[in-house]
Amino acid sequence: MAEGKKYVTPKLDELEKGPWPSFVKEIKAAAQKSPMAAALLGQLEQSYDEKIGHWKHGGIVGVVGYGGGVIGRYSDLGDKYPEVAHFHTIRINQPAGWFYTTEALRGLCDIWEEHGSGLTNMHGSTGDIIFLGTTTDQLEKVFSKLTALGFDLGGSGSDVRTPSCCNGMARCEWACYDTMKVCYNLTMAFQDEIHRPAFPYKFKMKMAGCPNDCVAAIARADLSIIGTWKDEIQQDDEMIKKFADEGLDIQRQIVSRCPTRCMDWDGKKLTINNENCVKCMFCINSMPRALAPGKERGAMVLLGAKAPIVQGAQLSSVLIPFIDLEDEESWNDLKQLLENIWEVWCEEGKNRERVGEFALRVGFGNFLEAIGLEPRPEMVAYPRDNPYVFYQTAKKE
Amino acid sequence: MAEMTVEQLADAMYEMIKEAKGMKKYKATDLQKAMAERFGADKQTCKQAIRLLMDSGRCIYTYFGGSYIEIPPDQPPAP
Ligand code: HEM
Ligand code: HEM
Ligand code: SF4
Ligand code: SF4
Numbered sequence: 001m002a003e004g005k006k007y008v009t010p011k012l013d014e015l016e017k018g019p020w021p022s023f024v025k026e027i028k029a030a031a032q033k034s035p036m037a038a039a040l041l042g043q044l045e046q047s048y049d050e051k052i053g054h055w056k057h058g059g060i061v062g063v064v065g066y067g068g069g070v071i072g073r074y075s076d077l078g079d080k081y082p083e084v085a086h087f088h089t090i091r092i093n094q095p096a097g098w099f100y101t102t103e104a105l106r107g108l109c110d111i112w113e114e115h116g117s118g119l120t121n122m123h124g125s126t127g128d129i130i131f132l133g134t135t136t137d138q139l140e141k142v143f144s145k146l147t148a149l150g151f152d153l154g155g156s157g158s159d160v161r162t163p164s165c166c167n168g169m170a171r172c173e174w175a176c177y178d179t180m181k182v183c184y185n186l187t188m189a190f191q192d193e194i195h196r197p198a199f200p201y202k203f204k205m206k207m208a209g210c211p212n213d214c215v216a217a218i219a220r221a222d223l224s225i226i227g228t229w230k231d232e233i234q235q236d237d238e239m240i241k242k243f244a245d246e247g248l249d250i251q252r253q254i255v256s257r258c259p260t261r262c263m264d265w266d267g268k269k270l271t272i273n274n275e276n277c278v279k280c281m282f283c284i285n286s287m288p289r290a291l292a293p294g295k296e297r298g299a300m301v302l303l304g305a306k307a308p309i310v311q312g313a314q315l316s317s318v319l320i321p322f323i324d325l326e327d328e329e330s331w332n333d334l335k336q337l338l339e340n341i342w343e344v345w346c347e348e349g350k351n352r353e354r355v356g357e358f359a360l361r362v363g364f365g366n367f368l369e370a371i372g373l374e375p376r377p378e379m380v381a382y383p384r385d386n387p388y389v390f391y392q393t394a395k396k397e
Numbered sequence: 398m399a400e401m402t403v404e405q406l407a408d409a410m411y412e413m414i415k416e417a418k419g420m421k422k423y424k425a426t427d428l429q430k431a432m433a434e435r436f437g438a439d440k441q442t443c444k445q446a447i448r449l450l451m452d453s454g455r456c457i458y459t460y461f462g463g464s465y466i467e468i469p470p471d472q473p474p475a476p
């Protein structure tokens with residue numbers, strides 16, 4: 001492709017300075033080959049000058065049959081920057097855990113250099129591979145080449161968004177269940193819900209292998225599945241002693257920072273009152289190999305997180321305190337639960353009302369009843385706090 | 398009432414969208430609820446009917462702060 005028009009961009013150039021990666025540097029590199037990327041620099045500089053954004057979004061773009069995956073973007077300065085008059089975003093379903101062969105990556109880049117700006121975002125906060133900037137007439141071509149390469153579009157709009165997970169089992173000793181397997185299975189089970197928007201609003205699912213929650217499921221997903229364990233933290237006293245010998249002040253740096261104060265250190269032996277552990281991961285992260293999640297591992301299912309868009313931010317709260325996710329039965333339970341949630345939300349939810357807002361509006365207790373769950377004390381909304389079960393001090397006769 | 402076929406449901410949905418064109422936009426759930434009310438249609442058949450409308454190109458998904466089902470415009474959309 002030809003080199004694009006060159007723009008003078010003193011403000012953007014500032015963002016190339018310093019030791020950190022710079023998106024300006026990357027867009028300039030892409031502009032060597034892509035007139036679209038070149039025009040993007042021009043429009044962006046103008047935006048910085050005027051302190052005004054020049055993008056419009058929404059509308060009617062997509063590939064035949066799908067209601068998600070393509071996000072319409074247009075410039076309101078199309079006359080001045082015709083190359084970016086259309087600048088649509090494509091979301092592509094990433095492989096679970098974000099593992100690629102270099103061959104697959106090259107394939108993706110080749111498609112995008114031919115049919116788009118060449119600019120990508122690996123990966124978006126939805127988890128998808130993001131292709132930034134193409135025109136309406138290129139969409140079907142990109143789609144058919146992507147499918148030939150074994151990729152499919154992800155979700156956008158009022159649908160199930162591309163499920164996303166940490167790469168737990170593949171790389172991480174804390175993983176309490178196989179996040180990648182669950183992510184893949186959910187993606188395959190709900191293809192129709194991903195590609196054909198039929199909900200009041202978006203529905204995101206994220207799977208983290210342990211409470212460290214590297215995919216921030218608790219803050220970002222309508223349905224968060226977070227690894228946890230039932231039994232006791234695994235403890236290797238030899239290793240703990242080694243940490244102490246090497247200068248870790250276990251009393252000050254570990255025990256006194258445990259949020260529930262459920263640990264005890266007598267100078268030689270660490271004792272954990274596991275019944276009071278809220279599985280915050282702090283001690284485990286601080287002493288790898290000395291401490292580890294228990295052996296009876298599984299996951300907790302939570303509902304309702306969202307960023308502030310129509311209403312304020314919300315963290316998710318517990319629906320299922322513990323689910324195994326290894327056997328067929330618990331897998332079917334999870335799928336049935338999702339169907340029930342969607343049924344109730346589609347029936348009663350308002351337009352652009354996230355499921356967490358909906359549950360809050362009708363009351364979490366009523367919501368649980370509608371989806372067929374019994375309230376239990378372990379369904380906490382915050383540590384040590386649950387919205388369903390109330391304790392009363394016994395009255396004296 | 399005899400059960401509606403997927404094709405009949407798709408036609409009924411199409412009529413509903415056509416009548417409202419320019420005045421009201423429908424989401425998938427609006428169509429499904431209307432079909433359930435009018436013909437007692439079940440969710441699964443409604444889904445298939447919507448799929449038929451999409452795959453045949455009679456309808457398209459649009460996005461305006463939410464996903465809607467509409468008849469494609471005669472002209473390509475002015476951005
Ligand atoms: C008024 C203008 C805009 C608003 C209010 C807006 C809002 C949003 C919101 C709420 C999301 C998160 C969506 C989700 O995950 O469901 C999002 C994602 C995104 N937007 Fe925008 N946006 C605007 C303009 C743009 C423009 C002009 C572009 C590109 C030219 C753009 C590119 C993107 C991309 C690539 C994502 C996905 C990022 C990711 O998944 O990490 N947006 N936008
Ligand atoms: C001075 C200019 C910019 C600043 C300060 C900026 C800042 C940021 C920040 C703070 C984030 C969140 C990163 C995170 O979640 O860790 C972000 C995300 C993002 N930005 Fe920018 N950005 C700028 C320009 C751009 C431009 C020009 C583009 C596209 C052409 C862009 C595309 C994106 C996308 C797609 C994301 C989502 C990435 C993700 O969540 O993984 N940004 N940006
Ligand atoms: S969430 Fe837990 S299991 Fe997953 S990568 Fe992070 S630390 Fe490992
Ligand atoms: S995981 Fe957290 S709550 Fe549990 S013992 Fe360790 S520091 Fe305490």
